[in-house]
Amino acid sequence: GNNFGDLRTVNKSCYTVNDKPYLSVDLDYLLNNIKVESEPSSVPYPQANDVDKIIDVVKNIENGFNNKFLIASYFEFRERQGDYYANAARYLDFLIKNNKGEFSLTENGKKLAHSIYRSERNYIFLQQLLKRPTFREIILFLRDNGFDLGKLDVNLTSSIISKHTSLTSRTPPRRASTV
Secondary structure, eight states: OOOOOOOOOOOOOOOOOSSOSSOOOOHHHHHHHSOOOOOOTTSOOOOOOOHHHHHHHHHHGGGTOOSHHHHHHHHTSOHHHHHHHHHHHHHTTSEEEOTTSOEEEOHHHHHHHHOOSHHHHHHHHHHHHHHSHHHHHHHHHHHHTTTOGGGOOHHHHHHHHHHHSSOOTTHHHHHTTTO
């Protein structure tokens, strides 16, 4: 018989067409003009570590992937993770959930879902992060430390989470990786 051997990826690349190569942000302007909101008490604190997946969840709500089971099937992961990513989008005010467990877009979610360019989506995402006390404080810390991620550790992140949420005990350190 014909044996063609094992298939393997030799090289892969991703390209973006007609978009800015980077997002230029006036962080001081945003910090001065975006009002801090309280941490949402009706939504679990995020435990979703992939920003692109959070954005993909929001973008796919209108395509019918609007509950944790369908979201999980889209990404080929467990239902629990489908819930984590949808709840992270709720935390950032991109989605709301009805009493049947179905998610739909908020006004911010519609802006994100309908934005054409990655740079525009990233800008919208950053604006929502800056509304949340935990993320805002960590972004301020990073700004004040030259955006050196090495200076941000689990203990500092956990203490900021504890300060702004009702999470206690071992939960803040487990959420630190999300932040």
